[in-house]
Amino acid sequence: MKVLFVHQNFPGQFLHLAPELTRRGHEVRMLTDAANKRIFATEGFRYKFDAAPVDSAATRLGRNYTTMSDRGVVVARACLQLREKGYVPDVIFGHSGWGETLFLKEVWPEAKLIVYAEFYYRGRGADVGFDPEFSAQTFDQVMIAQGRTAHLGQALLHADAGLSPTKWQASTYPAALRERIRVIFDGVDTAVMRPDDQAQVTLPNGKIVKAGDEVLTFVNRNLEPYRGYHTFMRALPAVMKERPDAQVVIVGGDEVSYGAAPKGAKGWKDTFLNEVKDQLDLSRVHFMGKVPYPTFVSLMQVSRAHAYLTYPFVLSWSMLESMAAGAHVVGSDTAPVRELIRDGENGTLVDFFDVKGWSKALARPETFLDLRRAARQTILEGYDLRSVCLPAMVDYVEGFGPK
Known part of the structure; x- marks a missing residue:
C-alpha cells in the first residue's frame, strides 16, 4: 500500500515506523516543512510555510487557530498538486499538533487518515496553573488553553482514527474523542539503550x-x-x-x-x-x-x-x-x-x-x-521497540490499508 507521513519535523515520532513499513514492501513517502533540513532515506515532498504577521488587534486565541489553519491550507494545496500529478496514498499518518492534517481528507477523501494525538490542552487539570511560580491559573489562561484545542479537535474529528503514546496523554482528550484513539508508545530500542558496565x-x-x-x-x-x-x-x-x-x-x-x-x-x-x-x-x-x-x-x-x-x-x-x-x-x-x-x-x-x-x-x-x-x-x-511497540504500530497502520 501507499503510506504518506506528514510531519513538519519528520521523522519525529515516525523514526522507526517509516523505514519498517518500507522494509515490509510498502511505498512510503513523507511530506515535511522545507525548513526541516534533516537528511533521511524516506523519499518525499516539502512544502514552504511562512506564518502571517501577528495582528496585534487579534486575540491570542484567534491567532493560534489562524496559524494552524493557515499551515493546513498550505499543506493541502501542496497535496492537491501531488494529487493532480497522480499521487494518491492509501493511508496518511500525520501529527495533528501544527494543523498540517486539517484539510487532507478534502484532497484525498478515499485515503484513511490517522493523526498522532499527542496532547489535548486543558484549562484545568494539566499544565496550566500547575506551577503558580510561572503560570497563574487566571480565567484568561483557561480560555487560551481551551482555544489551543480548536485545531486538535478538528484534526481528530476529520480523521479516521488517532494514536497517542501513553494512556494519560490519550486521557487528556474529551471522552467523545478519546474513543477514537489507540494507545501505542513509540518504542525504546532496548538493544541500544541497555546497561553497559564498560560505558x-x-x-x-x-x-x-x-x-x-x-x-x-x-x-x-x-x-x-x-x-x-x-x-x-x-x-x-x-x-x-x-x-x-x-x-x-x-x-x-x-x-x-x-x-x-x-x-x-x-x-x-x-x-x-x-x-x-x-x-x-x-x-x-x-x-x-x-x-x-x-x-x-x-x-x-x-x-x-x-x-x-x-x-x-x-x-x-x-x-x-x-x-x-x-x-x-x-x-x-x-x-x-x-x-x-x-x-x-x-x-x-x-x-x-x-x-x-x-x-x-x-x-x-x-x-x-x-x-x-x-x-x-x-x-x-x-x-520495547522491536518486540512490542513497532509490531503493534505496523499492525495498526496496515489495518487501515486496502482489504
Whole structure:
C-alpha cells in the first residue's frame, strides 16, 4: 500500500515506523516543512510555510487557530498538486499538533487518515496553573488553553482514527474523542539503550566518568520550568553536600520548548544556576548542552541516579530510555510519570515542588539495584521497540490499508 507521513519535523515520532513499513514492501513517502533540513532515506515532498504577521488587534486565541489553519491550507494545496500529478496514498499518518492534517481528507477523501494525538490542552487539570511560580491559573489562561484545542479537535474529528503514546496523554482528550484513539508508545530500542558496565563519558572539563561512578543526571531538550529544572537546581546544594564525590551531569539547550522565556533572556539555564551557584562546587556540575545520541546513551549507562521532572504534560522519551539503561529514576509524582514509575518498585517518586524531598531522594547512597533492574524490565515488557511497540504500530497502520 501507499503510506504518506506528514510531519513538519519528520521523522519525529515516525523514526522507526517509516523505514519498517518500507522494509515490509510498502511505498512510503513523507511530506515535511522545507525548513526541516534533516537528511533521511524516506523519499518525499516539502512544502514552504511562512506564518502571517501577528495582528496585534487579534486575540491570542484567534491567532493560534489562524496559524494552524493557515499551515493546513498550505499543506493541502501542496497535496492537491501531488494529487493532480497522480499521487494518491492509501493511508496518511500525520501529527495533528501544527494543523498540517486539517484539510487532507478534502484532497484525498478515499485515503484513511490517522493523526498522532499527542496532547489535548486543558484549562484545568494539566499544565496550566500547575506551577503558580510561572503560570497563574487566571480565567484568561483557561480560555487560551481551551482555544489551543480548536485545531486538535478538528484534526481528530476529520480523521479516521488517532494514536497517542501513553494512556494519560490519550486521557487528556474529551471522552467523545478519546474513543477514537489507540494507545501505542513509540518504542525504546532496548538493544541500544541497555546497561553497559564498560560505558564511559568524557565531560566538558576532560574528566571521564564510568559505569559504577557516582553520577547524577538530568536531561531535557531545553532546561526549563516545564521539566522541573528550577526544582532540580534548588535541590542540588543539599545533594552535593551529602554526596561529596557525586558528579552532576546536565544535558539540555538554553532555549524554551514549552512555556515562556524569562524576561531579557532566551532560556532559563543561568536564571536558576545563578540562584544557587554560590552554594555549589561548580567543578562537579557539568553542563553538556545538547549532545549526540551516542553520548546520551553512554550517559544513561553511567548514571547512578537520573532525575526526571515534568508538569502534567507530554512524557519525555528520555525517561523511558534511562529506565531501559538501568538507571535509578527519581521522578516527579505527576500523572505522566506515575503511568510508568511505581514508587519503591521500579523507581522513586517525589512531589514536583518538594525541594527537600528531592534533595533527600537524590542524596541517598543506596545503589537501588533491584529498582534499576525492575525499571529495565518495565520497558522490556511494555515499551520495547522491536518486540512490542513497532509490531503493534505496523499492525495498526496496515489495518487501515486496502482489504
